[in-house]
Amino acid sequence: MNDALNVAVLGAGSWGTTVASLVSANANTTLWARSAEVVAEINSQGQNSKYLPNARLHRRLRASDDLEYVVRACDVLVMAIPAQSFRRMLVEVRSFLRPWVPVISLSKGLEQDTQLRMTEIIQQELPGHPVGVLSGPNLATEIMQGFAAASVIAMDDPRIVGRVQKLFHSGLFRVYTNNDVVGCELGGVLKNIIAIAAGMGDGQGAGENTRSALITRGLAEVSRLGVALGGQAETFYGLAGMGDLIATCTSVKSRNRTVGFELGKGRSIDEIIAEMFMVAEGVKSAPSVIGLARDNGVPMPISEEVYKVVTGKATAKDAFRGLLRANVGQECQPG
Template sequence: MRVTVLGAGSWGTTVAALMCRRDHEVLLWARNPDVATEVNQQRSNEAYLPGARLPARLRATSDLEEASGHAELLVVGVPTGAFRETLQLAQPYLAPWIPVVSLGKGLERGTHLRMTEVIKEVLPGRPAAALTGPNLAREILAGQAAASVIATEDLSVATALQREVSRGVFRVYTHHDVVGCEVGGALKNVIAIATGMAQGLGVGDNTRAAVMSRGLAELTTLAVAMGGEATTLAGLAGMGDLVATCMSPHSRNRHVGEQLGLGHSLEEVLGGMRMVAEGVRTASTVVELAEQHGVDLPIARTIHDVVSGRIRAADAYRGLTRAVPAGHESEPG
């Protein structure tokens, strides 16, 4: 199979490398021509995966027409802010029947759409799926065991994609609840900023555990309000992804929160990062969705107040600790 991966960040490059090892003809599209040249000539992508060696079979290009025309399976790993535009630019060169898999973990600002919904709008008639879960790229590329979920309404398509993406100790499970999987992947980035702030501020493990637990409740609340299933958020796409993103030092969103907790401004933090922390953009969209669906998400609301400059991280964390329910409130089962 000819596979195209759009987006040569850490996760896009990792997925391309995984699929390349299944003997597919994999073409990785990089917006930056220098990244494509490095992949082709040096078998590396030092800006996003320092020290990693990429498969000799993996090819890269900065030509979107070439990359799109190559695809029998399209995987989209660009940041959510560039997701629609990239698909629109690729659309004239894509075959009409190919499945499209989103690696994005965020929501489109303004429209509030999930990435599979964006795919269906821009590329109608093509099967759309989301690959999500606790997927820290460096660990997976290094061969450490991990698991993920491929979510699409048509489980026959999910099963076919499962076979193509699974590799060795990287196991992929199928799931029909696309809403739950995508909402979990988006909102966990916001909660990861909150737990990173805890690290930067030096609060205790008990507080971090409380924020993560109540964060999981917020993931579940919003997903169910949007039509997802509560049980989905207890699995890889919810709790699994949340734990990995909140705890790992490799997590971009956790890093943002930690630096905010240490007193740095958001502009300083983002200015020093090459990769996108989706939780910063997602926070405002999540708050808007909460208002639209009539649900209360106090942690997400507090993080939105921080990244929008309304309050400082230190003041926000006092609010976050108050977001943990008091004794008269019931814990969801």
Template sequence: MTTRNPPAISVGVIGAGSWGTTVAALTSANTTTRLWARRSELADEINEHHTNSRYLSDFALPEQLTATSSMEEIVRSSDVIVMAVPSHGYRDVARDVAEHLRPWVPIVTLSKGLERDTQQRMSEVTAEEMPGHPVAVMTGPNLAKEIIREQPAASVVAIDDERIAGVLQRLFARPTLRVYTNPDVIGCEVAGAVKNVIAIAAGMGIGMGFGDNTRATLITRGLAEMTRLGLALGGELGTFSGLAGMGDLIATCASVQSRNNTVGRRLGEGETIDEIVDSMNMVAEGVKSCPSVLDLARVAGVEMPITEQVVAVCHEGRSAKDALTALMERDAGSELR
């Protein structure tokens, strides 16, 4: 990655998983960037060897990207904070960040999930734990290993402040990554949470040996579920046919790099959810978030049959075969409802 003349903005990325590290690598080409790693050993590896062998093996990181395990050090020195933390641990980390934040520093969330107990989106959790700070969401069809390989892709930064959106757009954009802005934070976050659930369903179909017709059906009807819920919660229709909606859904349901798709595939092949989760070193957000998505849908009065079956398989012991049978036996109605 080549370095541009950096603007006078420093970025702190909280969370050194695959996507957090990738985003930090992107912004480090545009401006001063530091990455927070929970483990000091990982921070040392990034600083000394420019690698993150646990999450992005075989990839060299930019030499200008530095890391630290000190939360206070990175937060106090940053003009923009990027939260690359899974939804189930997001609030605790947000509280730690809040202790050291300077006034009005924008927060960008990368997490595509809902908080289990409250069904809140991460922007809502951020607003509670870091009041008074602008909150943006970065989302889209962004598989980390493809982005860090500099394969052409696009992303969305969602915030209802055009000026901040423009600044963030420039911070994240690279010659191989087009960044679009979108004021619809609700729609982008709902899309990001639901697409992980649908990816598990699509993976189950693959694991059971079914082909492209099955996957296309699950993607299309999953998009319908996503859109219904998003509109009910105040999202904009166009978001769901865009990068945050359909774009991310296609990428996640089609790629073997997707953790959620992988979970579904292994479920379809007959493994248990406990076996799968215990063997993974990164969180599949759809497993954690699917009950919250379903709870949110029920409160909103939205029907989400694919999500119901994913919850049944991941949390209630139903087999993938029985889940697919239940979906196929539902009464067929109008496609437009």
């Protein structure tokens, strides 16, 4: 336990709460939430029943709805904020945050208007702060139940990343380091689109062969675009790429797969989203991902079909017909 370090986690959804609980084993950790009710429950009962029913949080974790208090005291700032609210939150904390405090993103989305990654937004709004991303096949409910899991912390500076790694590494939650911030961040973003496709197939009863093919060809799409945008190819075959992709495409706990599954059953995207109180980042990110792919001349046939469905331009059945009509080439070549 590093009692000298204060960690602030902003965002008390399922993943933010889970990470805050994990880090509490290693440092003084305060979880910021807008809801006074959530704060009171965490502090008095050690639970966040809205987002993590029946889970017991670390006894040292504290929560607050006072943003200035939480941020001014922190030595590391962890952002568990949905992508479309991410910049606004950074602007809110800017005047409270001390210089050179590392800022770590947990978000797996892109900003719609700019197509920017969260670490790029951090660099714009909080220049001079070391930035990083934590990403991997991490289903919050399983981690809180005590199942083993692994993740990657990616930062440019090898000295800082080693110190931050120790904050997140806890018990059965193993954390590895990587210097490929771009690749690790994009792996977490792009796999959400493929997970929607896998869910659409499952919702239509397409079978395990279809799911396996979607995951495999989806990984090819993810790595193609990721490398084109500056990521390292090997990153997409590690925890932040293939690992996260498999978990998100196959688990019933995955929100993006769930959206796809409901689309596959014939429901509309608006109807599905209206029933969800947690964000499925793939829905919001799909237009940005397709924009980046087209701008960089990267073919992404699976993602293109998902984009059409989540924007109401096609149905899930139309999407699968489109994939069956797509041209095929040699597997080892792009395309």
